[in-house]
Amino acid sequence: MSDERLNILVTTAWPYCNGDLHIGHIAGAYLGADIFARYQRLRGHNVLMISGSDTHGTPITVRAEEEGITPREVVDRYHPRIIRLWQELGISFDLYTETDTENHWRVSQDFFLTHLQKGYIYKDTMRQWFCLTDQQFLADRYVEGTCPYCGFPEARGDQCDNCGRILDAIELKSPRCRICGGTALEIRDTEHFFLDLAKLNAPLLAWIQEDKEHWRPKVLNYTRAQLESGELRGRPITRDIAWGITVPVSGYEHKRIYVWYEAVIGYYSATLEWSEITGQPEAWKQWWQDPAARTYYFIGKDNIPFHTIIWPGMLIGYGGLNLPYDVPANEYLNVEGRQLSKSRRWVIEVLDVLERYDPDPWRYTLTAIMPETADVNFTWEEFVRRNNDELVATWGNLAHRVLSFTYKHFDGTVPRPGPLDDQDQALLEASAEAFDKVGRLIDAVQLRAALREVRTLAEQANKYLNEKEPWKQIKHDRDAAATTMYVALQVVDRLKVLFAPFLPFSSQRLHEYLGYEGNIMGRQWTEEIQETQKRHLVLRYDGSDIPIRWEPGTLPPGQKLRPPQPLFRKLDPAVAEEEVERMLRQAEQVEA
RNA sequence: GGCGGCGUAGCUCAGCGGUAGAGCAGGCGGCUCAUAAUCGCCGGGUCACAGGUUCGAAUCCUGUCGCCGCCA
Numbered sequence: 029m030s031d032e033r034l035n036i037l038v039t040t041a042w043p044y045c046n047g048d049l050h051i052g053h054i055a056g057a058y059l060g061a062d063i064f065a066r067y068q069r070l071r072g073h074n075v076l077m078i079s080g081s082d083t084h085g086t087p088i089t090v091r092a093e094e095e096g097i098t099p100r101e102v103v104d105r106y107h108p109r110i111i112r113l114w115q116e117l118g119i120s121f122d123l124y125t126e127t128d129t130e131n132h133w134r135v136s137q138d139f140f141l142t143h144l145q146k147g148y149i150y151k152d153t154m155r156q157w158f159c160l161t162d163q164q165f166l167a168d169r170y171v172e173g174t175c176p177y178c179g180f181p182e183a184r185g186d187q188c189d190n191c192g193r194i195l196d197a198i199e200l201k202s203p204r205c206r207i208c209g210g211t212a213l214e215i216r217d218t219e220h221f222f223l224d225l226a227k228l229n230a231p232l233l234a235w236i237q238e239d240k241e242h243w244r245p246k247v248l249n250y251t252r253a254q255l256e257s258g259e260l261r262g263r264p265i266t267r268d269i270a271w272g273i274t275v276p277v278s279g280y281e282h283k284r285i286y287v288w289y290e291a292v293i294g295y296y297s298a299t300l301e302w303s304e305i306t307g308q309p310e311a312w313k314q315w316w317q318d319p320a321a322r323t324y325y326f327i328g329k330d331n332i333p334f335h336t337i338i339w340p341g342m343l344i345g346y347g348g349l350n351l352p353y354d355v356p357a358n359e360y361l362n363v364e365g366r367q368l369s370k371s372r373r374w375v376i377e378v379l380d381v382l383e384r385y386d387p388d389p390w391r392y393t394l395t396a397i398m399p400e401t402a403d404v405n406f407t408w409e410e411f412v413r414r415n416n417d418e419l420v421a422t423w424g425n426l427a428h429r430v431l432s433f434t435y436k437h438f439d440g441t442v443p444r445p446g447p448l449d450d451q452d453q454a455l456l457e458a459s460a461e462a463f464d465k466v467g468r469l470i471d472a473v474q475l476r477a478a479l480r481e482v483r484t485l486a487e488q489a490n491k492y493l494n495e496k497e498p499w500k501q502i503k504h505d506r507d508a509a510a511t512t513m514y515v516a517l518q519v520v521d522r523l524k525v526l527f528a529p530f531l532p533f534s535s536q537r538l539h540e541y542l543g544y545e546g547n548i549m550g551r552q553w554t555e556e557i558q559e560t561q562k563r564h565l566v567l568r569y570d571g572s573d574i575p576i577r578w579e580p581g582t583l584p585p586g587q588k589l590r591p592p593q594p595l596f597r598k599l600d601p602a603v604a605e606e607e608v609e610r611m612l613r614q615a616e617q618v619e620a
Numbered sequence: 621g622g623c624g625g626c627g628u629a630g631c632u633c634a635g636c637g638g639u640a641g642a643g644c645a646g647g648c649g650g651c652u653c654a655u656a657a658u659c660g661c662c663g664g665g666u667c668a669c670a671g672g673u674u675c676g677a678a679u680c681c682u683g684u685c686g687c688c689g690c691c692a
Contacts, residue, residue, distance in 0.1 A: 246625080250690090253623075329689090359625095360689085397633090402626070403688075410632075413644065421657055429654035436653085477634085480642090487659095494651065494659040502653090594655055 035314040035321035038065040038077040039295050041331050045081035045106045045126065046091040049113055050375040051406065052361040052368040053328075055394040060358065060475055061326035062119045063395065066529035067470045069550075069571050070578035076315055077569070078298040080125035080132075081107045084272040085287030086169040093206075099271045103128060108554075111567045113379050115552050117387050118532045123302040124567035127273075127294055130559040131304070135297035136290045137276040139346055140221075140265075144277070148224050148345035153217045154264065155198050157185075159205040160212040165268030166197070166205060171213070173200030221275065222262035223289065228341035229260045235340060235351060242472065246329075246401075247357050251336040260337070265289040292339040295325075296349065305557065305566075315350070322353035324473075329357050356473040359399035363406045364608060373614045376406075388531040389415045389596065395479050395530055408604035416598050423486045423527070424534075424596040429493065430516045431541055431592035437502050442517055442543070443510035444585040452515045455492045459485060459522045460580040466526055467578060475530075482526045489519045514585065517542070521583040525576050534595045539576070543587045546575040 040061045043049060049058075065077040082088075083103045092099045107126055114124060125132075143149045157166045168185035175183035176199045185197035197203075203213050233255045240248055254260070265286045266275050272284030296316065303311040315321050325335045335355045343349050360367070366374050381390070393414045397404045434443065448456070462485045469478035493516060501509035521542055528535040532549045539548050550571030557564055 249624075405632085407632090410644095413632095416655095416657095417644070420655065425654055425657045427654095429658080431654095433653045480634090490658055491660090493653075497651075497653090499651085499653045596655085598655055598657090 033073055034068075035074045035318050036065075036068050036076070037295075037299065037315040037321065037323040038068070038075060039323065039325050040079040041325075041327040042080050042082040042127065042291050042294050043110060044085065044087045045083050045103045045110065046087045047106060047370060048109060048377045048379055050368055050370075050377050051363070051381075051390070051394060052375075054117070054378055054390075055361040055398055055404075055406075056328035056358045057326045058114075058119050059117075059391060059394055060356065060398060060473070061324070063475055063529045064324065064326070064470060064473060065120060066532065066571075067467070067578065069574070070525070070528065070576065071467070072577065074314060076122050076299065076302065077120060078123045078125075078295070078302060079121055080123075080127060080294055080298055081110055082287065082291045082294075083107070083126050083128040084284075084290065086167065086269070089269065089271050090169060100128070108565055109379060111554060111565060113382075114567055115554075116382050117378060117390070118549065118552075120532075120550055120552065120569045120571065121567055122569045123298055123305070125294075125298050125301055125557075126564055126566075127291060128562070129297075129301070129557075129564050130562055131301045132290075132294060132297045133273050135300060136273050136285060136293045139293050139342065140285060140289075141276055142347075143223065143342070143345050144221070146345060146347075148227060149221050149265070150224055150262065151219055152222050152262070152264075153219050155215050156218050156268065157197055157200075157203055157205075157213045158216040158218075159208065159210065160214065161208045161210045162205060164207075164270075165216070165218050166207070166213070167267050167269045168197045170206045170269075171197045171200060171203050172206055173203035176201055218268060219280075220264045220283070221266045221277075221280075223265050223338075223342070223345075224262050225260040225338070225341055226262060228344055229255060229258055231344050232260075232337060232341055235344070236336070242354060244356060244401075244473075247332055247336060247355055250332055254333065254337060263288075263338075288334065288338070289342070292334060292342065295323075295339075301557075301566075305555075305568075317348065317350065319350070321350055323350055325352055325355045327355065327357050329359050332357050354473065356400075359401070360403045361394075361397075361399050361406055362403060364408070364611070365405055373617065374611065376611070385599075386533070386597070388534045389419060389599075391531055392419045392479075395475055398476050400474065400476055408607045409601075412599045412601055412604045415596065416601075418483065420594075420596045420598050422483060422490065423523070424594055426486050426490050426493075427520050427523075427538055427541075428592060428594050430489075430513065430520050431589065433498060434513045434517060435589055435592055438510065438513065440589045440591075442583055442585050442587045442589065443514050445511040445514035446507045448511065448515070451492065451495065452511060455488060455515060455519060458488055459519045462522070462526055463578055463580055470529070479530055482523065482530070485519070485526065486523055489516060489523070492516065492519075517583050522580050525578065525581070528576065537593075538595060541590050541592045542583060543589045544575070546573065548574050548576050550574055 038061050040057045065075050068075045088099045088102050092102045111124060114121060157171050159166055171185035173183060174181050187195055198215055204211050205213060236251055236255055266283045267286050269284050273290050274281050275283045275285060299312040299315060303309055327335055340351045343351050363376060368375055393411050396414055466478050466481045496512040498509045498512040501512060524535045524538045528548060536549045550569055552569050555566050555568055557566055
């Protein structure tokens with residue numbers, strides 16, 4: 029690990045702001061990003077972690093129609109809830125914003141105009157359904173009809189829910205308008221703008237062939253296969269809908285920019301917004317123009333092509349901005365053997381479970397089973413087991429036995445050690461080496477393995493105590509017991525740091541029990557940002573006062589401890605069954 | 621139909637060219653500081669199947685079977 033200070037941009041997929049987030053979202057993108065960002069901050073790198081709510085696109089308008097409210101009202105309901113989730117789970121975005129801001133509109137329109145002017149956008153005509161009653165074109169999701177392949181009468185314009193085929197809306201038989209329910213539709217020509225991906229194929233291919241050894245094989249193989257096929261086609265980037273960013277071209281103001289084009293620009297626009305808010309208008313250049321800067325995109329596997337082909341292509345077309353350094357895409361998290369599904373109500377919503385459980389057990393379990401290389405299956409039984417047998421038994425108990433023993437026998441003070449024997453030194457060395465080992469794994473975004481490595485050190489420390497038996501030493505050789513507890517306390521103090529990116533809440537408490545002052549988690553707060561016309565809520569973070577670093581420190585002898593409490597609670601194994609039943613009841617309500 | 625992934629101990633999974641590993645579950649033992657936590661030991665696998673490459677394959681290649689994605 030070099031000591032060079034890097035500019036590191038950590039970003040995550042922008043969640044659609046049409047509902048609450050579930051543990052699949054967290055395990056897929058946000059938790060990994062947070063662990064990575066917290067670690068890199070402790071290393072002393074110049075980290076900026078940003079994201080925001082995706083407020084546009086049909087998922088939002090469909091939701092609004094279902095409830096008879098405006099899209100903006102949908103956003104205003106869920107955006108603050110998503111922000112509250114980040115706070116409760118400790119996801120440390122330096123800025124979490126949204127896409128319906130003047131800043132994001134301006135930056136997106138600038139991208140559009142720049143692409144247009146540089147020849148990466150062209151105009152073409154498409155054939156689309158037009159509703160004679162509403163006098164407007166209908167985007168895919170606004171037409172329903174009979175599937176031309178399987179005859180299913182309720183097929184949507186983009187896909188048939190019965191046979192699963194991807195459809196072109198104009199293929200539908202007996203189409204109906206979803207807005208007015210009428211059938212007075214006809215196919216008309218409509219003009220749209222297209223991103224010329226074919227033109228970007230060659231430069232993308234050149235980019236993907238250099239310095240990508242650190243990419244996950246699956247992400248790299250998939251991307252290479254797409255680019256080497258040389259079959260990238262133009263994609264429409266405008267739509268005939270009424271919600272979204274307007275097309276900044278005279279004569280086309282009634283059309284909107286397609287959400288897939290505009291949302292990814294948020295990675296850049298949010299960095300500009302952060303620079304603006306913090307009064308450092310040039311600061312964004314550290315991450316977007318420094319050639320040594322690294323940008324990481326934490327996403328789910330469904331998003332891979334947007335981040336390894338389309339967004340890099342857009343950046344190439346725009347010019348002058350850094351391309352992704354890594355796209356550590358995760359696979360899916362299933363629950364109790366079934367795929368998570370909002371519509372079938374098969375979900376574990378994070379805000380909901382945080383009412384019954386602490387955040388760190390979730391962070392622990394979801395990291396331990398993070399779907400880094402394959403889909404994984406979450407079960408409540410495993411959640412309870414990981415909590416009780418690993419988090420509580422191995423780590424929480426280690427911290428507690430060391431703290432409470434010291435507190436009782438050494439007057440609540442870190443004892444002064446005598447000479448260290450081989451065993452003492454071996455454990456201290458192992459705890460120092462752990463920073464290097466775990467650090468390498470996090471740098472490579474292998475978080476499961478990194479967490480396992482930290483847990484191994486906790487196991488070594490438990491073993492050390494069993495061999496030293498300080499409860500016997502204290503009876504006949506107080507100095508020997510003092511040395512043992514000194515060594516154990518050093519290791520617990522270091523484990524506090526090693527666990528901090530994964531388990532920030534409990535590391536903070538341990539920090540206090542160990543007698544230290546200060547906040548090692550950083551501070552999160554919300555803020556209303558007023559632009560010329562619009563107003564929006566953002567989440568911010570400040571970790572500049574964090575008093576620990578990613579290195580083996582020394583807990584000073586003589587430091588006064590605070591009265592210790594257990595770090596984690598054991599869970600009654602019965603909760604696993606109760607939670608599964610709760611989920612089954614929820615899912616059945618939908619089917620009924 | 622095309623592309624890709626997976627199939628390793630009862631369970632969940634790691635290993636991905638050099639004498640089969642971890643955690644949990646099961647059995648036995650040590651300890652009693654600690655949230656009946658901890659530590660040690662034991663049993664248990666023809667690494668889906670069949671060929672091939674190699675001095676040597678769970679690990680590379682080919683095929684078969686079984687699951688699962690993505691695309692058409």
